[in-house]
Amino acid sequence: MSEKYEIRLNIYALTWRLPIIFWQLIFFVGPVLFMVAMSFFLVKNYRMNEAFEFVNWSRMMTRGFFWDSYWYTLGIATLSTFCAMCVAFPAAFALAFRAAESTRRWAIFLLIIPFFTSYLVRTFSWFVILSESGVVNAVLGYVGLGPFKMLNTDFGTLVGYMTLTLPLVVILQTVTMANIDKSLIEAARNLGCSPLRTIWQVIIPLSKTGLIIAAIFCFILSFGDFVAPFYLGGSQEPTLPILILDTTKSGQQWPRAAVVAIMMMVTLFVIAFTGIALAYRKGKGSK
Amino acid sequence: MYRPTLTSSILTLNRRQVLKAGGAAVLTTPFVSRAWAATTEINMLAWYGHGEPDIVAEYEAANNVKFVPKYYAGGDNMLALIAQSPPGTYDLILSDAEFVQQLNAAGYIEEMNPDDYPLDDMLHEDFSQFPGHWADGKMYSMILRGGHLGVSYNKNSVTAKEAESYSCFWKPELKGKVGHFDWHLPNLGQMSLYDGNGASLWNLNDTQWSKVQETTMSLRPQIGGFFDYGGTFNGLKNGEMQAMVGIGDWITGVLEKDGAPVASVIPKEGGIQFTESYSIGKGSEKAEEAKKFIQYMMSPAGQVKSAQMLAYPGFCVTKAGRAALIEADLEEAKRSHQIDGDAQDPITLIKEGRIHYRDIPQQQTLEDWNDFWSEYKSA
Numbered sequence: 001m002s003e004k005y006e007i008r009l010n011i012y013a014l015t016w017r018l019p020i021i022f023w024q025l026i027f028f029v030g031p032v033l034f035m036v037a038m039s040f041f042l043v044k045n046y047r048m049n050e051a052f053e054f055v056n057w058s059r060m061m062t063r064g065f066f067w068d069s070y071w072y073t074l075g076i077a078t079l080s081t082f083c084a085m086c087v088a089f090p091a092a093f094a095l096a097f098r099a100a101e102s103t104r105r106w107a108i109f110l111l112i113i114p115f116f117t118s119y120l121v122r123t124f125s126w127f128v129i130l131s132e133s134g135v136v137n138a139v140l141g142y143v144g145l146g147p148f149k150m151l152n153t154d155f156g157t158l159v160g161y162m163t164l165t166l167p168l169v170v171i172l173q174t175v176t177m178a179n180i181d182k183s184l185i186e187a188a189r190n191l192g193c194s195p196l197r198t199i200w201q202v203i204i205p206l207s208k209t210g211l212i213i214a215a216i217f218c219f220i221l222s223f224g225d226f227v228a229p230f231y232l233g234g235s236q237e238p239t240l241p242i243l244i245l246d247t248t249k250s251g252q253q254w255p256r257a258a259v260v261a262i263m264m265m266v267t268l269f270v271i272a273f274t275g276i277a278l279a280y281r282k283g284k285g286s287k
Numbered sequence: 288m289y290r291p292t293l294t295s296s297i298l299t300l301n302r303r304q305v306l307k308a309g310g311a312a313v314l315t316t317p318f319v320s321r322a323w324a325a326t327t328e329i330n331m332l333a334w335y336g337h338g339e340p341d342i343v344a345e346y347e348a349a350n351n352v353k354f355v356p357k358y359y360a361g362g363d364n365m366l367a368l369i370a371q372s373p374p375g376t377y378d379l380i381l382s383d384a385e386f387v388q389q390l391n392a393a394g395y396i397e398e399m400n401p402d403d404y405p406l407d408d409m410l411h412e413d414f415s416q417f418p419g420h421w422a423d424g425k426m427y428s429m430i431l432r433g434g435h436l437g438v439s440y441n442k443n444s445v446t447a448k449e450a451e452s453y454s455c456f457w458k459p460e461l462k463g464k465v466g467h468f469d470w471h472l473p474n475l476g477q478m479s480l481y482d483g484n485g486a487s488l489w490n491l492n493d494t495q496w497s498k499v500q501e502t503t504m505s506l507r508p509q510i511g512g513f514f515d516y517g518g519t520f521n522g523l524k525n526g527e528m529q530a531m532v533g534i535g536d537w538i539t540g541v542l543e544k545d546g547a548p549v550a551s552v553i554p555k556e557g558g559i560q561f562t563e564s565y566s567i568g569k570g571s572e573k574a575e576e577a578k579k580f581i582q583y584m585m586s587p588a589g590q591v592k593s594a595q596m597l598a599y600p601g602f603c604v605t606k607a608g609r610a611a612l613i614e615a616d617l618e619e620a621k622r623s624h625q626i627d628g629d630a631q632d633p634i635t636l637i638k639e640g641r642i643h644y645r646d647i648p649q650q651q652t653l654e655d656w657n658d659f660w661s662e663y664k665s666a
Contacts, residue, residue: 046367046389063661065661065664068665127525133525234511234514236513236664249470251653
């Protein structure tokens with residue numbers, strides 16, 4: 001009777017687990033496979049026709065504007081990741097090692113709050129702050145500086161990326177560093193290690209996995225973001241997500257947009273895979 | 288040994304509870320559906336604004352219908368949405384005039400009876416037989432409204448005299464302050480006009496097309512950004528952009544009414560007209576309701592609503608509509624130059640040959656224009 005009950009129980013439990021498997025198959029694996037197939041389709045009279053032609057690939061891969069967008073997106077997403085990691089680290093360090101437990105909890109709660117509001121709304125709010133007649137330039141004007149052009153520039157795009165990624169990066173870095181065994185840090189200090197050397201040789205290596213995961217998340221979000229480069233960067237140098245929109249907008253070239261999307265996915269896959277391999281690589285002498 | 292069961296917590300669902308909840312949901316659905324069925328739903332495919340309360344709420348209340356709008360941006364986006372939907376999905380289709388021909392060629396729209404609409408009351412003779420709206424003597428679309436694209440500028444940095452030519456976009460003081468509405472068609476059309484192509488602005492041979500590309504590229508250092516509707520609106524409002532290529536009163540009009548020092552004029556090289564028309568979707572089961580709504584929009588009251596649309600204004604196309612607008616909202620009629628004798632009266636501009644109806648490229652494909660536009664943006 002017990003065995004029978006367990007079988008029934010497992011079937012019941014499986015019923016609840018199956019949706020996520022189906023969800024992934026239907027809404028991720030399926031669409032990705034369809035997108036790959038679609039990149040070989042042809043568009044005639046605004047309608048996609050099933051085909052197996054390489055014309056979309058050859059057309060996009062030979063266009064200068066595609067590679068301009070590709071390298072620009074790669075570059076600015078890397079810069080965004082670097083900036084977010086550098087800006088977040090001191091804050092996360094202070095929260096992990098200097099702040100009291102309750103302060104850290106409040107700080108993490110406060111870092112989550114921005115996610116309660118739509119990212120688009122947060123992005124639009126930067127217009128008031130960054131425009132030439134905005135808050136920043138008004139303040140700078142009092143000390144005789146400016147006005148500086150911040151909207152519709154790479155700087156604007158970066159501000160948007162930071163809005164999207166910085167809270168997440170700070171949270172991930174804080175949680176990672178807060179879990180480091182403090183006795184190892186104390187041991188390093190007792191053995192005469194300077195504070196800076198302790199950071200480089202103890203804290204960063206011990207939090208390597210979390211830091212790399214934070215960087216990967218930051219890169220992925222920046223690389224695929226449409227809102228910041230479009231609204232704050234003024235689409236001045238189109239990123240790949242903007243190029244996807246442009247490609248679909250005229251002539252409904254979804255197959256060519258699929259080519260761009262696949263290139264993005266491949267790039268992200270390579271970077272994420274390399275990052276994770278690096279994060280979990282064991283150092284010299286480790287078992 | 289303690290063995291957790293699925294019913295060990297009051298928060299955990301067991302099979303009986305799941306079945307009860309599911310059964311209840313299934314059994315009550317027909318009653319909910321019946322309650323909803325009382326109002327006729329009309330599926331509308333349109334640019335943003337046409338299905339909003341300021342346009343349809345009064346009509347909905349009076350006729351017990353409910354509009355379900357699906358908004359698009361750009362004619363080819365609209366064509367794709369129809370192409371990817373089963374026949375009869377959309378009862379009412381608002382289209383840019385240059386795409387009506389393609390809608391008809393693809394069999395997406397129903398033939399309309401000219402007697403149902405006020406074709407004898409049009410402000411311009413072209414509107415009665417608008418290009419592409421008729422085929423083999425049959426009518427397929429009813430022109431609703433229009434608007435003109437020219438030089439849109441901030442009056443504080445561009446003078447009215449300077450705005451008389453597209454050359455003001457190259458003014459050195461505007462470096463980094465000129466914006467583009469991010470759609471190749473109106474922008475390249477205006478560059479084509481600036482190159483002197485006049486009425487054949489869409490029908491460019493290779494030499495003319497190369498020249499248009501060259502002219503456009505020369506404007507690139509002046510450009511401060513590429514924007515959608517919201518971005519264009521914000522850019523002009525906060526002063527980041529002092530002049531815009533590819534737009535007209537349909538955006539500056541909204542800002543102007545709000546007190547912003549912006550305006551749009553048709554320069555000496557000419558302007559472009561966007562024209563919006565209603566068609567009835569092929570296979571629609573609510574064709575009669577759709578026809579009634581088009582008739583309402585063509586009535587003086589409907590034309591006034593269209594001219595005052597909150598999302599973006601457009602000019603009246605019927606004489607009765609214009610008269611009603613002047614009576615109902617003289618200020619808006621004056622602001623939009625819909626007054627007989629006004630030098631910028633849209634109808635006068637058409638008659639003078641300064642306005643060219645927006646079209647698609649004749650000797651190049653849309654993709655050629657779009658590819659160049661992408662190159663231009665990344666230059």
